[in-house]
Amino acid sequence: MTAAEENQPSAESSGTSVDTLELRNIVKRFEKPGQGEILVLDGVDLDVEGGAFVSLLGPSGCGKTTLMNVISGLVTQDQGTMRRGGRDVAPGDLSLGYIFQEPRLLNWKTVSENIEFALEARDIPESEWQERTDRYLEMVGLGDEGDNYPTRLSGGMKQRVAIARALAIEPEIILMDEPFSSLDEITARDLREELLDIWKQEEKTILFVTHDINEAVFLSDYIYMMNTQGEMFARRNVNIDRPRQYDDPAIAQRETELYREFHENVVH
Amino acid sequence: MNRLQRSSYTAASIAALLALWYAGGIAFPEVLPGLPETVSALIVVLTEPGPYGNMFYFHVWKTIEMLFAALIVSMIAGTFLGIALGRNETLESTLSMWIYGWLAIPSLVIVFVSAIWIGFNANSGYFAVPVVITPFIALNMWEGARTLDTDLAEMAEFFGAGRIQTFKDIIVPQLAPFLFASFRSGLSVGWKITLLVEAFLLTRGVGFMFKRYFDNYDLPTMMSWLIIFVIFLIIVEYGVLAPLHERVMEWRPDAEGVRVTE
Numbered sequence: 001m002t003a004a005e006e007n008q009p010s011a012e013s014s015g016t017s018v019d020t021l022e023l024r025n026i027v028k029r030f031e032k033p034g035q036g037e038i039l040v041l042d043g044v045d046l047d048v049e050g051g052a053f054v055s056l057l058g059p060s061g062c063g064k065t066t067l068m069n070v071i072s073g074l075v076t077q078d079q080g081t082m083r084r085g086g087r088d089v090a091p092g093d094l095s096l097g098y099i100f101q102e103p104r105l106l107n108w109k110t111v112s113e114n115i116e117f118a119l120e121a122r123d124i125p126e127s128e129w130q131e132r133t134d135r136y137l138e139m140v141g142l143g144d145e146g147d148n149y150p151t152r153l154s155g156g157m158k159q160r161v162a163i164a165r166a167l168a169i170e171p172e173i174i175l176m177d178e179p180f181s182s183l184d185e186i187t188a189r190d191l192r193e194e195l196l197d198i199w200k201q202e203e204k205t206i207l208f209v210t211h212d213i214n215e216a217v218f219l220s221d222y223i224y225m226m227n228t229q230g231e232m233f234a235r236r237n238v239n240i241d242r243p244r245q246y247d248d249p250a251i252a253q254r255e256t257e258l259y260r261e262f263h264e265n266v267v268h
Numbered sequence: 269m270n271r272l273q274r275s276s277y278t279a280a281s282i283a284a285l286l287a288l289w290y291a292g293g294i295a296f297p298e299v300l301p302g303l304p305e306t307v308s309a310l311i312v313v314l315t316e317p318g319p320y321g322n323m324f325y326f327h328v329w330k331t332i333e334m335l336f337a338a339l340i341v342s343m344i345a346g347t348f349l350g351i352a353l354g355r356n357e358t359l360e361s362t363l364s365m366w367i368y369g370w371l372a373i374p375s376l377v378i379v380f381v382s383a384i385w386i387g388f389n390a391n392s393g394y395f396a397v398p399v400v401i402t403p404f405i406a407l408n409m410w411e412g413a414r415t416l417d418t419d420l421a422e423m424a425e426f427f428g429a430g431r432i433q434t435f436k437d438i439i440v441p442q443l444a445p446f447l448f449a450s451f452r453s454g455l456s457v458g459w460k461i462t463l464l465v466e467a468f469l470l471t472r473g474v475g476f477m478f479k480r481y482f483d484n485y486d487l488p489t490m491m492s493w494l495i496i497f498v499i500f501l502i503i504v505e506y507g508v509l510a511p512l513h514e515r516v517m518e519w520r521p522d523a524e525g526v527r528v529t530e
Contacts, residue, residue: 074426098426106437108441120429121424121429123428149518150519151520
């Protein structure tokens with residue numbers, strides 16, 4: 001496989017590519033005070049193909065964030081493996097960026113310093129900080145806000161800073177955990193379109209967690225669906241040509257189909 | 269309110285206090301030393317050597333020395349203790365009762381016990397003052413440590429920040445307001461205890477001067493010493509703590525400065 005092909009968003013392939021991240025049989029239990037042990041992830045399989053935009057769709061509290069945290073290494077699974085190119089991999093072997101539901105910025109640092117925080121944490125040489133900070137702030141449309149404090153930015157702008165921070169460490173795979181769910185719909189739509197531009201231009205792989213079916217259909221190459229029992233019950237392709245339009249009837253139709261399937265599997 | 273308005277209100281409050289004092293001194297001369305008498309006593313204190321041939325600044329310096337040495341020790345000990353309590357549930361359940369017990373011991377008792385253990389010298393003060401103020405600081409920092417944001421800690425962990433970077437960029441900035449509050453409460457409690465120590469055990473410092481002029485029933489001179497030390501504490505607050513606080517908290521949006529775009 002050539003480098004050019006590797007980075008093609010491959011909605012159709014079935015996870016045999018060498019740069020596909022394969023999660024197999026991931027199990028995670030948590031102790032909950034008063035409820036005993038609860039099963040959050042019940043033998044989950046997931047393939048994140050190189051260069052693809054993958055969504056993980058499920059109702060609130062179904063373990064989507066836990067799965068992200070297993071990939072990122074913030075949580076260790078009880079069972080199961082992560083494999084890539086035929087070898088077992090640990091989170092530390094992967095090149096990952098993370099965009100959380102909240103921006104999680106350091107309010108006492110300027111926008112640029114927030115990005116430098118991540119660069120310092122990743123041991124990026126200081127000589128590269130300026131160039132990277134400028135480049136990625138420019139990319140998210142905040143080229144002029146480097147010296148401003150996050151407390152003076154709107155919610156959408158803060159989330160843009162968080163996106164720039166994740167991009168600045170130049171990861172292969174970006175994990176995004178409902179990053180637009182607390183924004184108003186107009187801001188969220190702008191950000192989704194910009195995210196798709198960045199994804200295409202920078203040739204990143206994105207794993208995107210959401211509970212919004214419309215958002216998942218608009219963004220993704222393929223979608224994994226989870227239920228509240230911690231089971232991954234389906235993987236569905238989207239197969240709609242890009243660039244996509246919000247008012248495309250094909251999106252609405254795919255959304256309806258997936259909703260129906262969700263309804264049968266999740267709502268009893 | 270702008271700067272000029274604020275300063276004029278401050279000046280007006282000082283003028284009103286002086287006027288009230290002047291009138292009170294005439295109306296109740298047995299209770300309140302007259303303003304003119306106090307001013308002349310203050311001039312004597314400021315210009316002439318007192319007991320044992322020491323000028324006023326020697327006593328003020330000795331008090332400051334003990335107060336700030338105690339504050340430094342207590343800030344370090346109290347911060348560590350408070351953070352430990354706030355971050356560790358086992359420690360919290362084991363020690364919290366004792367912290368409240370410690371706070372309940374009257375400072376006078378601590379000063380007396382120190383004198384018996386250590387003797388009638390400055391070392392008793394260097395022991396007693398930190399013992400009194402450390403739990404106040406620990407209590408503040410304990411509260412601060414409980415409010416630390418776990419989301420930010422997780423973010424820092426994800427990006428791979430080390431211990432030093434996490435402490436410097438994540439923990440300390442969140443605790444900064446609590447550090448300032450601790451220092452202020454330590455200062456206000458600490459200077460009272462320092463005076464107690466000096467009045468009961470020592471022959472130097474502002475506390476000793478109060479005791480000495482109390483023995484002579486010399487109210488105007490006692491007032492002079494009070495004025496000197498209150499002015500000193502106001503200078504510490506407005507000259508050092510407030511500007512420092514403002515600098516550290518620069519990132520906080522002020523009502524007019526909020527600039528929301530997009």
